[in-house]
Every structure is written in structure tokens, then in C-alpha cells.
Amino acid sequence: xxxxxxxxxxxxxxxxxxxxxxxxxxxxxxxxxxxxxxxxxxxxxxxxxxxxxxxxxxxxxxxxx
Numbered sequence: 882x883x884x885x886x887x888x889x890x891x892x893x894x895x896x897x898x899x900x901x902x903x904x905x906x907x908x909x910x911x912x913x914x915x916x917x918x919x920x921x922x923x924x925x926x927x928x929x930x931x932x933x934x935x936x937x938x939x940x941x942x943x944x945x946x
Contacts, residue, residue: 887916889924897925 893914900910911921 886920894924894928897921897928901925 893916896914897910900913905913907921907925908918910916911918914921916924
């Protein structure tokens with residue numbers, strides 16, 4: 882069975898990590914990536930399950946104040 886929709890790229894995953902670190906909402910991330918809000922939410926959930934989003938990345942945006 883073929884995959885539905887667009888495949889996620891490594892660059893998009895990196896962008897998600899950076900935008901999460903800057904406390905952007907799923908809706909804002911979706912708009913930047915031209916993806917649906919639910920697609921972004923599912924991708925973030927899957928990235929978290931695979932430990933692709935580490936606490937260090939999430940802490941990165943804390944000092945931007």
C-alpha cells in the first residue's frame with residue numbers, strides 16, 4: 882500500500898524542533914511548513930515516541946526570552 886500525503890523530510894523535522902524550542906504553536910508550525918495542524922501534531926507525537934525530540938532541543942529556546 883502506498884503512503885498517503887507528502888512524506889516528512891529531515892529538514893522539516895529539524896524545523897519542527899527549532900520552532901518547538903521557540904514555543905511556536907502547532908498551528909504556526911503547520912502554516913510555516915504548509916501542512917495541516919493535525920499532521921504536524923501527529924508528526925510531533927511520533928518524533929517524541931522515537932526520542933527524536935530531546936529535552937535539550939526543547940530547552941534551546943528558553944534563553945531567547
